Structure formats: C-alpha cells, structure tokens
Amino acid sequence: MMKFITYIHVYLIQTLLNVLPFLWIDVFYDNQTYIGNQLHHPIYLFLWACSSAVGFYYYSKKIWEKYDISYNKKNHALICLGMILSCSIPYNDITLFKDLHVWLSILFVAAFIVEWFLYIPIALNKNSTLFFINIGLSFLFTFMFGHITGFCEIYFSFTTNILLHHWMLQD
Structure with a gap:
C-alpha cells in the first residue's frame, strides 16, 4: 500500500503542484514565494513545500536505511x-526580514544537499551519480538565470523526488 501512495505522491501530486506555476507566473523570472505572497496563494505554496519536503525526507530516509547508513x-x-x-x-x-524566507530556504536546501554529500558517496552507484548530476544541473540553472527562479525550484523539487523515489524502489 505504501508503494502505491509513493507513486501517487511523485507522479500525481508532485506533477500537479509543479505544473501550476507555469500557468500563474513567468517561471524563468518569478519564484514560488511570489505565488504565495504577491498572488495570494499561500495554501498552494504551503502544499508545494510540504509535498517536496515530505518526499525529500521519506525517500532519503528509506535509501539511507537500505544502505544501512x-x-x-x-x-x-x-x-x-x-x-x-x-x-x-x-x-x-x-x-532585515525582507528576504528571510529566501535565505532560510537556501539554508535548508543546502543542508539537505550537504547531508547527501556526508552520507552517500558520489561513486556508490548509478543512482548516486544521477542524484549529484541533478544537483549540479540545479546549480547551473540558478546561475544561468541569475537568481533562484520558479523553474529552479520546480526543477529541484520535481527531479529530486523522482530520482529518490526511483532509487528507493530499486532492489
């Protein structure tokens, strides 16, 4: 049953939550907090953050437990x-507080990435290599657009959850 729920999360909920911004904003300029604060969709922003973070938490935890890390x-x-x-x-x-939400987001996502560097070596397997390439692409997109855009946030959230989910289900 849990396997079915994870498929629903990754391929339905994550897809829906990460497609909506393309209808609301210029994802190559604005970011997710613009949707929540200026467009007055804080519930969407909260659901997107919850969905992303729950996936990061659960799938990472299962992978680390699989490798007895x-x-x-x-x-x-x-x-x-x-x-x-x-x-x-x-x-x-x-x-002082103008960009607190941005800096805290950066801090926590960076901490998540550091966790992965601490616990999983890059050369462990094909999945770890893909995961770290994905992180590299996320950084590349951020530098390419000059700031953290909705596209950067969507890309990282969506692809990271898909990669972790796929990795978690492999035997």
Whole structure:
C-alpha cells in the first residue's frame, strides 16, 4: 500500500503542484514565494513545500536505511521541516526580514544537499551519480538565470523526488 501512495505522491501530486506555476507566473523570472505572497496563494505554496519536503525526507530516509547508513534522524527531520517553515514566512517590507524566507530556504536546501554529500558517496552507484548530476544541473540553472527562479525550484523539487523515489524502489 505504501508503494502505491509513493507513486501517487511523485507522479500525481508532485506533477500537479509543479505544473501550476507555469500557468500563474513567468517561471524563468518569478519564484514560488511570489505565488504565495504577491498572488495570494499561500495554501498552494504551503502544499508545494510540504509535498517536496515530505518526499525529500521519506525517500532519503528509506535509501539511507537500505544502505544501512547511520544518519542524524533529528537533523534530517529538522532540515525538511525547515524547508516547509521557510516557505511559510510571508514577504515583509522590513529590510532585515525582507528576504528571510529566501535565505532560510537556501539554508535548508543546502543542508539537505550537504547531508547527501556526508552520507552517500558520489561513486556508490548509478543512482548516486544521477542524484549529484541533478544537483549540479540545479546549480547551473540558478546561475544561468541569475537568481533562484520558479523553474529552479520546480526543477529541484520535481527531479529530486523522482530520482529518490526511483532509487528507493530499486532492489
């Protein structure tokens, strides 16, 4: 039953949540927080963040358990919860807090990537190589567009969850 639910998550929920921004914004300029704050769709933003973070949390956990890798369970949970929290912070005109949601998102996604560098060697197998190539492409898109755009967020969320899901289900 859980396997079926993960397929629903990755191929239906993630797809739907990552296609909607293409209908609302210029994904190559604006980002997801623009949808939540300026277009007044905070529930969408929260659902997108939850779906992404739950996938990152659950699929990573299952992969690390499959390889009997000792990982910090509390840190992993806090990092994924932090991703959701960062997307829940509204835009603020106060200079100090203006981009807090952006910097916290960057911090928690970076922590997630660092976790993977700590726990899974790049040369472990084909899946780990694909995972790290995906991270490299995510960075490339960010630098190519000059900032974190909706496309960068969508790409990372969608492809990372698909890759992790596929890896988790392999024997």
